[in-house]
Amino acid sequence: MSHLSVAKFGGTSVANFEAMTSSANIVMADANTRVVVLSASAGVTNYLVELANGCEKEHRDEVLSAVRQIQYNIIEKLQNQDAVKAEIDNLLDHIAALAESASLATSAALSDELISHGEMMSTKIFTQLLVESGHPAVWVDVRDVVATNNHYGKAAPNDEKTQQQSNNVLKPLIASGKIAITQGFIGRDDEGKTTTLGRGGSDYSAALLAEVLGANDVLIWTDVPGIYTTDPRVVPNAQRIDTMAFNEAAEMATFGAKVLHPATLLPAVRSNIPVYVGSSKAPEQGGTWVTRDPQPRPTFRAIALRRNQTLLTLSSLSMLHAQGFLANVFAILAKHKISVDVITTSEVSVALTLDKTGSASSGANMLSSELLDELNAYCNVQVEDDLALVAIIGNNLHTQSGVAKKLFHTIENYNIRLISYGASTNNVCTLVKNNEADDIVRSLHLGLFE
Numbered sequence: 001m002s003h004l005s006v007a008k009f010g011g012t013s014v015a016n017f018e019a020m021t022s023s024a025n026i027v028m029a030d031a032n033t034r035v036v037v038l039s040a041s042a043g044v045t046n047y048l049v050e051l052a053n054g055c056e057k058e059h060r061d062e063v064l065s066a067v068r069q070i071q072y073n074i075i076e077k078l079q080n081q082d083a084v085k086a087e088i089d090n091l092l093d094h095i096a097a098l099a100e101s102a103s104l105a106t107s108a109a110l111s112d113e114l115i116s117h118g119e120m121m122s123t124k125i126f127t128q129l130l131v132e133s134g135h136p137a138v139w140v141d142v143r144d145v146v147a148t149n150n151h152y153g154k155a156a157p158n159d160e161k162t163q164q165q166s167n168n169v170l171k172p173l174i175a176s177g178k179i180a181i182t183q184g185f186i187g188r189d190d191e192g193k194t195t196t197l198g199r200g201g202s203d204y205s206a207a208l209l210a211e212v213l214g215a216n217d218v219l220i221w222t223d224v225p226g227i228y229t230t231d232p233r234v235v236p237n238a239q240r241i242d243t244m245a246f247n248e249a250a251e252m253a254t255f256g257a258k259v260l261h262p263a264t265l266l267p268a269v270r271s272n273i274p275v276y277v278g279s280s281k282a283p284e285q286g287g288t289w290v291t292r293d294p295q296p297r298p299t300f301r302a303i304a305l306r307r308n309q310t311l312l313t314l315s316s317l318s319m320l321h322a323q324g325f326l327a328n329v330f331a332i333l334a335k336h337k338i339s340v341d342v343i344t345t346s347e348v349s350v351a352l353t354l355d356k357t358g359s360a361s362s363g364a365n366m367l368s369s370e371l372l373d374e375l376n377a378y379c380n381v382q383v384e385d386d387l388a389l390v391a392i393i394g395n396n397l398h399t400q401s402g403v404a405k406k407l408f409h410t411i412e413n414y415n416i417r418l419i420s421y422g423a424s425t426n427n428v429c430t431l432v433k434n435n436e437a438d439d440i441v442r443s444l445h446l447g448l449f450e
């Protein structure tokens with residue numbers, strides 16, 4: 001089979017007619033791109049999350065009309081508006097009905113059903129745009145392909161079933177010369193209900209589909225021409241990284257570099273599929289290739305920032321010389337489906353971070369009162385908010401002399417609440433105050449990269 005690329009376009013790349021046209025041009029210019037995965041138009045998912053969390057009629061109407069306006073602004077510029085407008089109106093009616101239900105009682109399954117409509121709408125419109133340009137595009141409901149468990153808001157894919165459904169649904173389409181246009185972010189559970197993979201999950205969808213299709217690469221088209229040494233919005237002097245390794249990119253994504261969803265690299269690593277990141281507005285500027293073993297591998301590669309972290313400090317005198325304290329703490333966290341990020345321990349206490357909002361689609365707070373009650377019954381619990389995780393990503397950081405000195409020297413004027421160094425060869429994590437995080441990232445970038 002000839003070269004097959006799966007291309008993914010994020011929210012800003014399908015935000016309006018102009019952005020969609022640039023994205024469509026990229027698809028049409030590359031004969032290898034035969035599967036296209038889209039996010040919802042920028043802003044739409046946030047609005048749908050608001051509706052899913054339940055709101056009063058007046059506010060609901062405002063939000064609905066904002067969503068309608070985003071989609072109508074694009075449709076108005078199509079040559080043949082009627083066919084797709086009827087479909088969008090139908091989806092908007094569904095959204096209105098689901099939003100009304102959510103205002104009475106919210107549920108995780110209802111939220112996912114509602115939130116999935118953003119991707120349904122953007123893909124309908126984009127397919128029409130390509131068809132009008134004479135491209136053999138067909139709309140595919142990705143829920144017929146991506147199977148997941150029923151962990152609504154952050155569902156995990158069922159790889160075997162997805163593989164099977166891809167063989168039945170997607171492969172024959174591609175083999176017949178069609179270009180499949182489909183949704184990122186969403187899937188379906190065994191009961192037939194819609195699920196979502198967590199915010200920003202379209203990158204992950206694209207990598208999953210690439211894996212089951214045996215694609216040659218995944219092309220992530222976004223609003224920056226590649227992966228940079230840090231978020232270029234925070235540090236305008238950040239430099240583009242031309243080639244980097246899977247594990248470096250995975251660490252960056254895990255520790256907050258929003259340019260890739262943290263799970264994107266899982267299928268890529270498993271099946272050794274190169275991932276490209278480029279700008280849909282300026283494809284000529286080139287981008288970043290993420291591959292298994294590119295050279296060179298510098299000691300300092302990048303800085304990642306994740307805001308709004310929560311630090312839990314759990315202490316108990318009975319931890320002194322006792323066995324099982326950590327095991328019990330982790331059992332409680334696991335029961336509440338919380339995964340721990342950064343952790344340090346002392347004789348009688350353990351400090352650990354949770355990403356406050358998680359990446360669950362509905363933005364539900366991870367630190368539920370049930371979890372706190374259970375922890376409080378077992379040990380003393382101290383909660384600190386307004387923290388940010390700043391991670392320095394690199395290679396062999398723990399075996400190089402002078403790394404810690406350089407880092408501490410660079411940020412000597414700031415208070416570091418917690419540091420984790422040594423567990424991974426690829427990162428050093430620090431927890432700092434939210435309101436100092438940008439300055440710290442800028443100082444680190446100046447010290448390490450400029």
Ligand code: ADP
Pocket residue numbers: 009010011012013039200221222223224226227228229230231232233256257258259260302
């Ligand atoms: P999309 O909607 O296309 O998925 P995202 O907003 O999710 O786009 O991701 C792109 C954004 O990621 C950029 O606009 C940039 O601000 C941010 N970002 C964070 N860290 C980095 C980095 N190291 N390199 C490039 N972009 C980054």
Ligand code: ASP
Pocket residue numbers: 010011039040045046118184185198199200201202203
């Ligand atoms: N539309 C979803 C979100 O905003 C998924 C994505 O864009 O990747 O999170």
Ligand code: MG
Pocket residue numbers: 010200203258259260261
């Ligand atoms: Mg994204």
